[in-house]
Amino acid sequence: MINRVVLVGRLTKDPELRYTPNGVPVTRFTVAVNRTFTNQQGEREADFISCVAWRKQAENLANYMRKGSLVGIDGRIQTSSFEGQDGKRVYMTEVVADSVQFLEPRSAQGQQPYGGQPSYGASQPPYGGTQDPFGVPFPSQPPQNQPNYTRVDEDPFASSKGPIEVSEDDLPF
Amino acid sequence: MINRVVLVGRLTKDPELRYTPNGVPVTRFTVAVNRTFTNQQGEREADFISCVAWRKQAENLANYMRKGSLVGIDGRIQTSSFEGQDGKRVYMTEVVADSVQFLEPRSAQGQQPYGGQPSYGASQPPYGGTQDPFGVPFPSQPPQNQPNYTRVDEDPFASSKGPIEVSEDDLPF
């Protein structure tokens, strides 16, 4: 059984970091991937692909990426279903990102992490990480004592490759 | 922009061949891909991934594959939206199969193509193709004069790689 996806495209919105009840960081986002061919009207269309990232990847997305950022995703397709508001079963499919690559040139990224609330002039990153999310995993404090982050009830059971670069502190299992 | 998917899994149903108004063969099917890890209850779950194949790939699926068959898919994620019956916009994502590999051992496949209606004892394939769909493209007659095949209104705009191994006869553009 193999399930592998690679995407390169652009974020359709500023990513928004949330946390599960267990405090695990999670970001849902959409990647727009322009098709390499045109339709019968000669137009270039795009696919808008729902993705989810967990933990460090989620934090990096929220801290460093913005609407329009070019990203590379290596992950797998995940399907699930839940009860809709109207009582009907809703089926959804999304890409779980094992890794997220930041493909913007550094200059386009700004010199500081982006904090969700505009913090462009801030001289300190909101979490105590390094300033370089490009490829090298970097440490960040778990949000244990943050008063009002957003909780997510979704179970954060993540990648087949597991929570490899995460300190054990923020793992709920 | 890159959009690449590789899947290996099993068909959840016998594939059913349809045709667009232009006579282009199309098969929609679901591939069950077992996850390589277990959930917190220790169970192996699966992802049920919607796929679509066109032309020769669609015919091969319908002629040679059945519920439970192991297949390899190389394709791309495609998203689209349409008006639901209740007037609400429905978003869907599916994998467009550029190529479909038949991974069952030959013995498991039977000696003849499968015609949709059980035709196991038939001495002739329903369409005039060769008997070997494994990897080598094989010719098959377009369904021009078949009286009551199923039509599909969906626009058959296909793969970025295009109708490469298809005789020009069955191309609507």
Next chain:
Amino acid sequence: MINRVVLVGRLTKDPELRYTPNGVPVTRFTVAVNRTFTNQQGEREADFISCVAWRKQAENLANYMRKGSLVGIDGRIQTSSFEGQDGKRVYMTEVVADSVQFLEPRSAQGQQPYGGQPSYGASQPPYGGTQDPFGVPFPSQPPQNQPNYTRVDEDPFASSKGPIEVSEDDLPF
């Protein structure tokens, strides 16, 4: 930076398990992948792709797979160079398998692990693992006290996803 490979093909030989000086299991093997197209002489050629697997994957390959077995590989391309016997620099590229899928139907696999030395009639697996390597990681004893396994000097620096399903015992770092 993205580096992703997916292969489905057949082993050209019985895989042979070796160990690094630190006792880490490693198997090098070649996967023959038939091309989906023919050359100008109308022949189907194949690519013979060098691969390497570490730890549990290496053990599973050696215990359960044989020449001709159909496998799925999810991994990355790795290049390296070393001094050849003639003093010239030799460049090599191989696929590091993050995961190895066993795509043979169970019947084709036999009921017991394969021990390298023909052990078809053996009633016990050579290592104390479960009998099912298909997807679920299974325990096996590290070869600590085995007197004469083969050593490999190659540094076993493994997958980008890391030694996830390995007991810390057999990790050299």
Next chain:
Amino acid sequence: MINRVVLVGRLTKDPELRYTPNGVPVTRFTVAVNRTFTNQQGEREADFISCVAWRKQAENLANYMRKGSLVGIDGRIQTSSFEGQDGKRVYMTEVVADSVQFLEPRSAQGQQPYGGQPSYGASQPPYGGTQDPFGVPFPSQPPQNQPNYTRVDEDPFASSKGPIEVSEDDLPF
């Protein structure tokens, strides 16, 4: 049989366009892909992956990309062997690029195609193509009457997906 590779990395040199005896454009190049993990000395290494592109892709590489350019490759691994100068068989593996994506921001690319011979100040592209190689196939004149381009004896039998976006003029078969 599946053989799929996706790479995102940087060109190690300015790509150089050549032609087969049949006049088919071909470019060989190396992509440096930084690993996402560090070795035991804490250093980030890279893989240097040999690639080859044909026809339009080859022309685009030569015209628009330079040493250091960020590219995305979607292709397959190809192995081959030939007689070395010392009479010994040499085995080689390279990635055949089905598609090449140009991931540099437009500003980094310059406003004109790059002609191999420094033509930065040139007001006309060397071949009569459009100025935008980003995703949309663009026309270019075949080098029919160019007196002294470089020939390559290698057989240009290309991708499994075939010469889809190539005018029939420059196809040798």
Next chain:
DNA sequence: TTTT
């Protein structure tokens, strides 16, 4: 040095 190659597999079905």
Next chain:
DNA sequence: TTTT
């Protein structure tokens, strides 16, 4: 609405 799911496969082995």
